[in-house]
Amino acid sequence: MSQEYELTLKISRYDPDTDRAWVQDYHLKVGRILRFVDLFRKINDEQDPTLAWSSSCEHGQCGTCGMKINGKPLLTCELLVENAVQMFKTQTFKVEPLTVAPVIRDLVIDLEKAYERIHIVKPYIIEFAPPHPEGDEYRIPPRVLEAYVEATRCINCFCCATACISTQKNYLGPNAMLADIVRLMDPREVANEERLKILYSGQGIQRCRTSQACTFVCPKQIDVAHFIALGKEGKFGKVNGV
Amino acid sequence: MGKQLRIDSVLRPEVLIIGAGGAGLRCAAEICERRPGTRIIAVTKVYSPQKSHTSTAQGGMAAVDPKDPVDRVIYHMFDTWKGSDCSADQNIIKKVCETGWEQVVWLERHGMHFSRTEAGRIAKRPFGGHMLNFGEVKAFRACYEADRTGKGIMDTVWAESLRHGVVFLGQSVATELLFSHGRCVGAIVFVEPSGKFIAILAQATVMATGGKTRMYQVSTNCRQNTGDGLALILQAGLPVMDLEAVQFHPTGIVGPGILASEALRGEGGVLLNKDGERFMERYAPTAKDLAPRDLVSRCIMTEIREGRGCIHPDHNMPHVWLDLRHLPKYVHRTKIQEVTSFFRKFVGVDPETELCPVVPTAHYQMGGAPTNEFGEVQKSPEEIVPGLFACGEFAAASLHGHNRLGTNSLLELITMGKVVGERVVSYLADAEAPGDVPEEAGQHVFSQFSNCLERKGHQRYARIRDRLRVLMMEKVGVFRSEKPLTEAIDELRELKRMASRMELSSKSLVMNQELLQFWELDHLLDISMVIAQSALARKESRGAHYREDYPERKPEFDFHTLAYMTEFGKVDFAKRPIDMSIYKARGKNYKKFGMIERKY
Ligand SMILES: Cc1cc2nc3c(=O)[nH]c(=O)nc-3n(C[C@H](O)[C@H](O)[C@H](O)COP(=O)(O)OP(=O)(O)OC[C@H]3O[C@@H](n4cnc5c(N)ncnc54)[C@H](O)[C@@H]3O)c2cc1C
Ligand code: SF4
Numbered sequence: 001m002s003q004e005y006e007l008t009l010k011i012s013r014y015d016p017d018t019d020r021a022w023v024q025d026y027h028l029k030v031g032r033i034l035r036f037v038d039l040f041r042k043i044n045d046e047q048d049p050t051l052a053w054s055s056s057c058e059h060g061q062c063g064t065c066g067m068k069i070n071g072k073p074l075l076t077c078e079l080l081v082e083n084a085v086q087m088f089k090t091q092t093f094k095v096e097p098l099t100v101a102p103v104i105r106d107l108v109i110d111l112e113k114a115y116e117r118i119h120i121v122k123p124y125i126i127e128f129a130p131p132h133p134e135g136d137e138y139r140i141p142p143r144v145l146e147a148y149v150e151a152t153r154c155i156n157c158f159c160c161a162t163a164c165i166s167t168q169k170n171y172l173g174p175n176a177m178l179a180d181i182v183r184l185m186d187p188r189e190v191a192n193e194e195r196l197k198i199l200y201s202g203q204g205i206q207r208c209r210t211s212q213a214c215t216f217v218c219p220k221q222i223d224v225a226h227f228i229a230l231g232k233e234g235k236f237g238k239v240n241g242v
Numbered sequence: 243m244g245k246q247l248r249i250d251s252v253l254r255p256e257v258l259i260i261g262a263g264g265a266g267l268r269c270a271a272e273i274c275e276r277r278p279g280t281r282i283i284a285v286t287k288v289y290s291p292q293k294s295h296t297s298t299a300q301g302g303m304a305a306v307d308p309k310d311p312v313d314r315v316i317y318h319m320f321d322t323w324k325g326s327d328c329s330a331d332q333n334i335i336k337k338v339c340e341t342g343w344e345q346v347v348w349l350e351r352h353g354m355h356f357s358r359t360e361a362g363r364i365a366k367r368p369f370g371g372h373m374l375n376f377g378e379v380k381a382f383r384a385c386y387e388a389d390r391t392g393k394g395i396m397d398t399v400w401a402e403s404l405r406h407g408v409v410f411l412g413q414s415v416a417t418e419l420l421f422s423h424g425r426c427v428g429a430i431v432f433v434e435p436s437g438k439f440i441a442i443l444a445q446a447t448v449m450a451t452g453g454k455t456r457m458y459q460v461s462t463n464c465r466q467n468t469g470d471g472l473a474l475i476l477q478a479g480l481p482v483m484d485l486e487a488v489q490f491h492p493t494g495i496v497g498p499g500i501l502a503s504e505a506l507r508g509e510g511g512v513l514l515n516k517d518g519e520r521f522m523e524r525y526a527p528t529a530k531d532l533a534p535r536d537l538v539s540r541c542i543m544t545e546i547r548e549g550r551g552c553i554h555p556d557h558n559m560p561h562v563w564l565d566l567r568h569l570p571k572y573v574h575r576t577k578i579q580e581v582t583s584f585f586r587k588f589v590g591v592d593p594e595t596e597l598c599p600v601v602p603t604a605h606y607q608m609g610g611a612p613t614n615e616f617g618e619v620q621k622s623p624e625e626i627v628p629g630l631f632a633c634g635e636f637a638a639a640s641l642h643g644h645n646r647l648g649t650n651s652l653l654e655l656i657t658m659g660k661v662v663g664e665r666v667v668s669y670l671a672d673a674e675a676p677g678d679v680p681e682e683a684g685q686h687v688f689s690q691f692s693n694c695l696e697r698k699g700h701q702r703y704a705r706i707r708d709r710l711r712v713l714m715m716e717k718v719g720v721f722r723s724e725k726p727l728t729e730a731i732d733e734l735r736e737l738k739r740m741a742s743r744m745e746l747s748s749k750s751l752v753m754n755q756e757l758l759q760f761w762e763l764d765h766l767l768d769i770s771m772v773i774a775q776s777a778l779a780r781k782e783s784r785g786a787h788y789r790e791d792y793p794e795r796k797p798e799f800d801f802h803t804l805a806y807m808t809e810f811g812k813v814d815f816a817k818r819p820i821d822m823s824i825y826k827a828r829g830k831n832y833k834k835f836g837m838i839e840r841k842y
């Protein structure tokens with residue numbers, strides 16, 4: 001039998017039916033390689049079926065299971081017990097929902113609400129560049145793509161937005177900025193004027209305080225702050241009157 | 243006394259899309275492009291369309307570029323036909339393969355971030371089963387976006403739908419289809435965050451609820467893939483097709499079942515048993531570790547059954563090893579970095595220095611709701627249900643027959659998604675508005691939910707769920723034969739009885755995941771029952787459906803299985819002929835499209 005850990009999870013709970021919020025302790029004896037999502041399932045199976053939490057693909061590709069563990073926003077499907085104990089040097093964990101949207105129940109937040117921030121930056125191509133004369137795909141050399149391909153890996157898990165100190169105050173958040181920047185760097189987009197307006201608007205990157213918390217927490221290891229810094233340096237051009 | 247359940251409000255879009263994944267939203271985008279301003283509501287069980295399971299697809303999407311100097315559409319059609327073990331429909335194969343490239347270009351022109359060649363064109367890679375010259379050498383046919391092709395597709399069709407003003411309803415579950423005089427007029431949707439039922443009445447309803455293999459112990463499918471869509475179809479008295487055809491991918495990561503792509507073996511990874519033997523050499527001396535998926539899965543299970551597997555100490559589950567230790571460091575660091583990171587992240591194993599535990603994992607359901615070549619859902623081979631359309635993994639048109647080739651599913655989403663969009667637009671031209679909410683609307687779902695809310699007893703949900711998953715894996719899995727299948731059917735009946743004696747801890751309707759799980763469990767049991775009975779009825783082996791007691795393919799089973807089930811356990815069967823229009827057209831290579839042998 002491999003090593004077992006005795007854990008205490010202090011989970012934030014909220015009951016919308018009675019509008020009551022509290023913290024509940026759960027004690028678990030588990031093997032080293034269970035993931036935090038497995039722990040929640042175990043709690044549902046063995047102790048408390050009413051605990052609500054969200055996930056979908058459970059292998060770090062969809063960005064649904066983001067939570068704050070001892071204050072750090074991360075994907076709970078990627079957090080193994082063994083690694084958590086090592087990283088936080090404790091067997092007691094505070095589990096809270098992300099703070100980018102209202103809580104629906106317990107650890108489930110209204111992600112649709114959070115997504116409104118992304119909708120504002122128009123994640124599609126606003127206005128298409130003229131197509132390639134041969135009529136098929138646009139030609140994008142690998143070296144052009146390389147400059148922004150990292151930014152296309154974002155899964156909108158909102159971990160960065162939760163970590164970002166400025167987000168609450170009117171900032172659309174680092175991942176929304178990233179979505180705008182991807183299209184600014186994408187040669188197929190020609191509506192750069194409109195994109196820059198979004199970038200430099202009152203909800204845009206001027207709110208960023210360069211803490212780099214976004215880069216630090218991103219589960220996809222995207223250097224979010226780097227892309228935001230490019231914007232601050234004016235690398236994508238300037239708009240009149242802003 | 244139970245709660246009084248009722249329809250809280252009524253929405254009236256022109257089109258309702260159930261399932262906002264790759265297929266559903268490709269369809270939505272097509273409708274909007276052809277008929278700007280169409281009012282569309284797309285509901286999804288996950289939290290936002292972008293979280294749909296399409297986002298997890300890794301490898302690529304097959305399509306023949308007309309500028310390719312050596313590849314031809316006819317080769318792709320042949321590979322798909324052969325791969326299906328001669329049970330796909332040739333009209334669909336033709337339509338999908340011929341329009342594949344055009345659809346890849348559509349995605350690129352709408353912003354998908356494909357990987358590129360030096361010349362800036364869309365890059366292509368080889369994939370299992372895709373060959374040149376009718377099976378001679380491997381073809382470079384899979385267009386890809388690094389190892390996140392599905393995400394690229396999902397992001398693109400989601401963003402396009404957003405641009406056109408499609409309204410999304412997240413965490414909203416379709417629970418009952420609505421009909422009026424035989425025509426589908428929408429659905430009842432349960433909105434989890436508010437705990438309310440709404441009726442969505444629409445001229446046209448498109449179902450695209452995706453995969454359905456969560457009833458297996460080890461599965462690559464997401465938590466939401468519980469077969470609701472098919473259960474809704476069965477409840478409406480409609481048939482499902484070829485459910486016995488479940489694809490097992492040979493290398494799932496032990497425990498969660500996460501997919502460890504074929505690319506690992508493509509780069510030189512080898513499978514080992516407990517004694518360290520490269521056992522694939524024994525079964526397939528030429529293809530070895532790169533033999534087709536179904537064959538490799540069977541070999542792994544044979545090793546395990548004959549005592550040459552290992553038991554994983556943490557997951558207490560049998561498995562074999564995938565050895566990647568001998569691969570050069572640069573391969574680890576650049577070519578397979580994302581997938582090998584899964585072993586590190588999810589089982590705490592370092593593939594550069596340690597062996598990786600793998601086991602076959604349920605991956606894809608070739609069967610689904612039967613449709614014609616326009617994606618119209620069928621009541622019988624001759625008759626469609628007006629107003630009801632289907633596409634994506636949920637549907638069976640059928641492109642895959644009894645076995646799907648890698649990269650052909652993403653291709654199907656975008657090609658058939660578009661076809662359905664087109665068809666919906668022409669249907670809308672003279673479709674009448676649905677009128678009032680049908681009188682019997684909600685009866686079914688309210689009785690299901692009241693039943694869940696009122697059940698009493700001491701059975702535990704987790705126990706039934708776990709027993710179901712082990713049962714399906716062991717008796718309706720990679721190997722099948724009469725006795726275990728019959729036992730499985732009896733046991734499913736018992737599990738159904740047990741499920742009627744589970745009791746909820748909370749009766750709240752708002753974001754009550756236990757309530758939804760009870761409702762989903764019923765569907766998992768229903769669909770498992772149809773899979774088991776269809777597998778029992780098909781007394782032959784074809785593609786992914788392997789019967790140990792009937793190991794050969796047989797001409798008397800050259801048809802699609804249609805199954806109806808309105809009462810649990812009582813399955814009625816019918817047949818749908820296999821479309822052989824390419825063969826019948828007697829073109830130049832028609833003989834390749836006869837009932838050929840499937841040998842690699
Ligand atoms: C790990 C993995 C890797 C893969 N790799 C490849 C690959 O490289 N190439 C390839 O061709 N194929 C691949 N596949 C297969 C392919 O990805 C899927 O078949 C395909 O993405 C399914 O798309 P879809 O649009 O039909 O369904 P999905 O994307 O799953 O969307 C289904 C939608 O329906 C919703 N839904 C479900 N039930 C309900 C309900 N009751 N009410 C409301 N909404 C509901 C879901 O929430 C979701 O929005 C892979 C599959 C997996 C799991
Ligand atoms: S660097 Fe800017 S965007 Fe990133 S976390 Fe800090 S303030 Fe937020």
Ligand code: SF4
Nearest residue numbers: 154155157158160218
């Ligand atoms: S940038 Fe990283 S942390 Fe932020 S939403 Fe995207 S994936 Fe998540």
